[in-house]
Amino acid sequence: MRKTTNQKAWWLVTPVLLLVAFNAFIPLMTVVNYAFQETFGNNQFFWEGTTWFEKVLRSERFHDALGRQMLFTSMILVIEVPLGIAVALSMPRKGPWVSVCLVLMALPLLIPWNVVGAMWNIFALPDIGLLGYSLNSMGFDYNFTRQPVSAWMTTVVMDVWHWTSLVVLLCYAGLCSIPDAYYQAAHIDGASPWAVFRYIQLPKMKRVLTIAILLRFMDSFMIYTEPFVLTGGGPGNTTTFLSIDLVKIALGQFDLGPAAAMSLIYFLVVLLICWVFYTVMMRNEEQ
Amino acid sequence: MAIELRNVSLRIGAETHIYETNLSLQPGQFNILLGTTLSGKTSLMRLMAGLEKPTSGELWMNGEAVTGIPVQKRSVAMVYQAFINYPSFSVYDNIASPLKVAGLPKDEIDARVQQFADLLQLTPMLHRLPDELSGGQQQRTALARALVKGADLVLLDEPLANLDYKLREELRDELPKMFADSGATVVYATSEPLEALMLGGYTATLNEGRVVQFGETSSIYRQPDSLEAARVFSDPPINTATIEKRGNSAYLNDSVSWTVPAQLASMPDGRYSIGLRPHHLLPDGEGVKVGGEVQIAEISGSESIMRVNIEGNNWVSEAHGIHSFEFGEHRSFFFDSKRCLYFDSNDKLVETQV
Missing domain, CATH: 2.40.50.140 (Nucleic acid-binding proteins)
Known part of the structure; x- marks a missing residue:
């Protein structure tokens, strides 16, 4: 039998190709373009090779920002994941309070980033803010615009307030999908509440938890708006996370080459960590 | 073990799940609860297990009232329609779990797990996780967990309902043999009259929260003492x-x-x-x-x-x-x-x- 060849079918793929091109490929290539060249305006470019990458990777400023970013993301994950699981476990599984709890949990997620930043900025002001004023009147020396520790605490607490709900909602969905019979079976076996959590709830939540951790990692690793509005990266550079630093280099100093190289390194770091984490978590499932 | 329900009823809120029931199960035998969905099979089992406290009446086991005794202190095992195993445990650890809770020595656990893995043809997959098994194997694992415990009362709540036709027939043939030597009183819930007939033993026909009739399976099929009992025990309908x-x-x-x-x-x-x-x-x-x-x-x-x-x-x-x-x-x-x-x-x- 003769096969008919019809190249016209390629046209059907065009919309997707165009979409991907405009959506991802062209913007990314612009960055790549700047990362390997030097420009002095007039649309004149000079080849620089890997100069910018070497410069960024050797710069202490980048190391510090990356270190701060790692520390911040680790703190966020260490607090938000266990807290999220704990809150999800203590939420009612049925009854009229379910919807109340869900709405309360969803509220912080609905507030725009810059509003959260502004809210916490005012809330934490040492002279007029409710939080700042109360802490100071209780005898704590708290001032997030001047002390690095206060600034860090405020940023972390703000993020926990804003995003723990996401972990809670995902875990809650995971918990609700466990059939009642599992709990009954464990009950008949005489399993302790800890054993029920460790051997039934946690394994059954594994997939949603993986997603939750990935989302929280990516989001917190790329955090920009909230600390920018709250502390502006200060005091000094103590809360200047990677993306804040990147914007400073790209738009503040207009060093497009190093900024582009830094963007690519930034992107690769996020990609690498996500890939390693996901592969490790899913290793058992693929066997 | 002799199990007896004396005037047991169960009401939740305004709803009556089980009307006052007197039932004395046949010790060491297959006791089938036959009825449609919502006829009260599962409620009755939960009462027998002690997962539910009766609104009135008493539960007696071996001549002792056990109504208030918590489920983990009774000698009870249960298998469900859904395949329930510990998801992160291998088949071996799943079967061993009730023995570990009981605190048995390691070599005895090993011997008993091997024994029941052989009986249920699970030996080749002892190291696998439940997710890596077929439905039939998952349910065998759950059955092995119930058997290994050596419980006096084994409750099987439509254990074959989620299996495909061939596996169901196969397991249905094996089930009475599996429990024959255990000496356990087995309670088996099903909605299929044919399944009850094939399993033999004794049957209680249930309808709308009431035990309509209890007796030897074949005799209550042949001589239902009421029209209601005849209706429950007939498919297609009488x-x-x-x-x-x-x-x-x-x-x-x-x-x-x-x-x-x-x-x-x-x-x-x-x-x-x-x-x-x-x-x-x-x-x-x-x-x-x-x-x-x-x-x-x-x-x-x-x-x-x-x-x-x-x-x-x-x-x-x-x-x-x-x-x-x-x-x-x-x-x-x-x-x-x-x-x-x-x-x-x-x-x-x-x-x-x-």
């Missing part, structure tokens, strides 16, 4: 009709009549109900002849099932072989009048010798 008894004849209508057994003949004239199982109403043969209009005809494997309107009653005929019928066709059907069950005006069985 054919019923009202007859007029005059002297020693039963009249379905003016043109269809037959001679009734001596026991019924000696009872007062009047209206009685009859029950006739679908496989006793045949499209050919001898006996009482009735005419009917075919409404639905379907073929299930080697059986033909016809729904027919006979003298104003919707009846079902189930016959061997393939019979082809046209919709709306008028046909004759036959039944042996000796196969009829007679019920009085209170729907109680009139005992007749078959």
Whole structure:
């Protein structure tokens, strides 16, 4: 039998190709373009090779920002994941309070980033803010615009307030999908509440938890708006996370080459960590 | 182990799940709870296990009242319709889990796990996780967990309902053998009359939260003591009709009549109900002849099932072989009048010798 060849079918793929091109490929290539060249305006470019990458990777400023970013993301994950699981476990599984709890949990997620930043900025002001004023009147020396520790605490607490709900909602969905019979079976076996959590709830939540951790990692690793509005990266550079630093280099100093190289390194770091984490978590499932 | 429910009832809120029930299970035997969905099978099992506290009444085990004793202190094991195993444990650890909780020495655990893995043909997959098993193997693992515990009371809540047809048949054959040596009293819930018949043992027919009848499976199938019990224990549904008894004849209508057994003949004239199982109403043969209009005809494997309107009653005929019928066709059907069950005006069985 003769096969008919019809190249016209390629046209059907065009919309997707165009979409991907405009959506991802062209913007990314612009960055790549700047990362390997030097420009002095007039649309004149000079080849620089890997100069910018070497410069960024050797710069202490980048190391510090990356270190701060790692520390911040680790703190966020260490607090938000266990807290999220704990809150999800203590939420009612049925009854009229379910919807109340869900709405309360969803509220912080609905507030725009810059509003959260502004809210916490005012809330934490040492002279007029409710939080700042109360802490100071209780005898704590708290001032997030001047002390690095206060600034860090405020940023972390703000993020926990804003995003723990996401972990809670995902875990809650995971918990609700466990059939009642599992709990009954464990009950008949005489399993302790800890054993029920460790051997039934946690394994059954594994997939949603993986997603939750990935989302929280990516989001917190790329955090920009909230600390920018709250502390502006200060005091000094103590809360200047990677993306804040990147914007400073790209738009503040207009060093497009190093900024582009830094963007690519930034992107690769996020990609690498996500890939390693996901592969490790899913290793058992693929066997 | 002897288990007895004394005046046990269960109400949750305004809803009554189990009406006052007295039931004494056959120790060391298969006790089947037969009823449709929502008839109270699972509630009754939860009461027996101690997962639910009865609203009234008492539960006795081996001559002791155990109503208030928590479930983990009773010698109970349960297997569910869904395949319930610890997701992060291997098959071995799953089977071993009740023994570990009981604090048995390691080599004894090992020996018992091996023994029951052999019995349930799980030995080649002892190191696998439940997710890596087929449905049948997952349910075998759950069964092994229940067996290894050596519990006096084993509750099986429709354990085969989620399995495909072939596996279900296979496991159904094996189940009574598995438990034969354990000495455990087994309670098995099912909604399928055929399954109850195949498993044998003793059956309690349930309807709307009441135990309708309890006894040896085959005898309560043959002699349901009420119309209700006959209805629960028949699939397709039992054919019923009202007859007029005059002297020693039963009249379905003016043109269809037959001679009734001596026991019924000696009872007062009047209206009685009859029950006739679908496989006793045949499209050919001898006996009482009735005419009917075919409404639905379907073929299930080697059986033909016809729904027919006979003298104003919707009846079902189930016959061997393939019979082809046209919709709306008028046909004759036959039944042996000796196969009829007679019920009085209170729907109680009139005992007749078959």
